[in-house]
Amino acid sequence: MKSIRIYALLTAFVLAACATATAVEPIKIGVAGAHSGDLASYGLPSLKAAQLVVKDINDKGGINGAPVELLVEDDACKPEIAANTAAKLVSSGAKAVIGHICSGATKAALPIYRDAKVLVISPSATTPALTQSGEYPNFYRTIAADDAQAKAEVDFTLATLKAKKIAVIHDKGDYGKGLAEFAKTFIEQSGQAEVVLFEGVTPGAVDYSAVVQKIKRSAADAVIFGGYHPEASKIVGQMRQKRMTIPFVSDDGVKIDTFIQLAGKDAEGVYATGPADVSHNPITKEYREKFKKAEGAEPGAFFDNAVAAALVLTNAIAKAGTTEPNAMAKVLRSEEVATPFGNIKFDAKGEPIGIGFSIYQVQNGQFTVVQ
Amino acid sequence: MDYFIELVFSGLTRGSIYALIALGYTMVYGIIGLINFAHGEIYMIGAFTALIASTVLNILGLPLYAVLILTALAAAVWAAAYGYTVERLAYRPLRNAPRLSPLISAIGMSIFLQNYVMLAQTSDFQPFPALIPEFAFLEPFAAVVGSTDLTILAVSALLLLLLTLLIKYTRTGKAMRATAQDQKMALLLGVNVDRVISITFVVGSALAAVGGLLIASHIGQINFSIGFIAGIKAFTAAVLGGIGSIPGAVLGSFVLGLTEAFATGYVSSDYEDVFAFSLLVLILIFRPAGLLGKAAVEKV
16 A cells, blocks of 8 residues: 555656646747837738747647747847847847847847857848948848849859959939949959949939940940849940940849830840749748738748748757757758748858849840859 | 040930920020929920820821821820919919029929829839830940931931021021010010910920930939939039020030940049049039030029
8 A cells, every 4th residue: 555655646746747847948049139110010020920930839838849939139220229139139048039120239139149159140231331341250141232133243253244344333322322333342352353443323314325335435345233224224224235245234123014115125135133933932921921811911021031040040059959050050060940931041141042133134025044 | 445435325316305495495495484393394294194105106006107106296295284373373473483484493493393294104114115116226236326326327417407497597486586575665666575484395305305306215224213313413414514504404404415435435434424523523613504505694
């Protein structure tokens, strides 16, 4: 009788031990970004994306048996708030962070995460220096950096078009001139071609024939243009009028259908970079559907990027079995994860491989992917 | 040398484009001393009218030259109606007000018309069909000058000639000159000053509309804001040549166009505007009334 009682007690004890083992510590992941204020529309879709992915994971029993808990903090895209947000997340025990949204806020928050050895994945911070400076080894992003587009243009112009002399033209605007300057730097670094002309044109001018004559005189065998479609269509039109047939390579400011309407037959053969079309990817469709069901609206900016960030992050934690950044880094750099952008992994600097720009060419009045 | 000639043609093209708009500025200024800031918008409305008219006429399947002529007529008539209305509504009530009032009224008209077209059409650029055919005889020189460029040059020369004839040799022209010299005296001598001013606006607006048609067909696109930038440049050209003087407006336009082309060609297009406006300042220092302007004598 006595032995039975002891046995029962023992059993109860063991069972109780089992119960404590199931109630493991949740894995805390921070989500930081603008959730209020005038830039909230950049941050809220990312928050929702993280919540949707985490809900799926928890419904399936969490990561290696541990549930995931999201710690949500608002930085209003302001650098001075972002540093506090980061400190708050670290002290509440966040082991990894999805965010921040704006480049300035991200830059302000990164030193705190670095010191706390917390891994950060931003869905939207595009400033090249965040990864390329090497100051923040635990920083990754699931969006192409600002210079990636220029890199794509230059790589294509050098490798596929085999241009040796390139004229780089821009519209003097932040976007166009920024891209043009990156392009110029990449061409010079490559050593394979030279920049024979680097000029800004005045947007809205009534005639660009002087600059077109200058391009011709420079003997360029390709033009890279940084800017938007109205100027691009005027310049390309005047080049073709002057019977110049050299390739014209531009950016996603040009990769819209209005460009083809404006330039008409002169648009044929023009190359433009643009984000790869991911709307047919099943994962993209799945999460966009889920968002629509939950919110009754189309997902906004950076939603796909944030879904990708949440997926790669949770996968890294699961495969590494820890939230230690170096162990996770190995997984992030070596294992491809299926995301809304297709299979992606990261390079040594933290840039995504697989999220980037495709090269399109106008063929028969439509942008067609050529690379 | 080839490059130099290419740049000369670029400059002439730009210059003749400016001239088409500058003529209207200078005519109105010459007669009532008003800088009609809404003139750029009349040019823009002319271009939109041309777009609509040519689309309709193309659907009807008319031959190219018929489309071109009818479109030009439609644009000229419609823009002239706008010019007349703007003068009636915004300037005539202020005829005897201080000089600043009609100027502000003109700026207001310009903003109003831009926004009106933006709302009525869209803010996007619209493609404009190439209404001027490619001339076969120009093909060997296509790298230097296009058929549209040449047409614009020829049309602005023709318009300059016609305007000069109108002002020098017709009754209306005589009335215009009289009004320009002394409104009150002209009125006393039986000139219907209001009518003369209306005619000036109608003629200036029709010219701007023809300009709108040609320029839009040169650059292949239009939207509601094209009048502003082109208007500012044309106004600069008119001042450079001597505002109020018709040959001055054309000369000023060519000087401005050539300066811009050479600045782009031999220095950098980044500095195109710097050169253009430095030239303006220099000329105004040495000839305050512009290249062909007459120094204004205060009438007591």
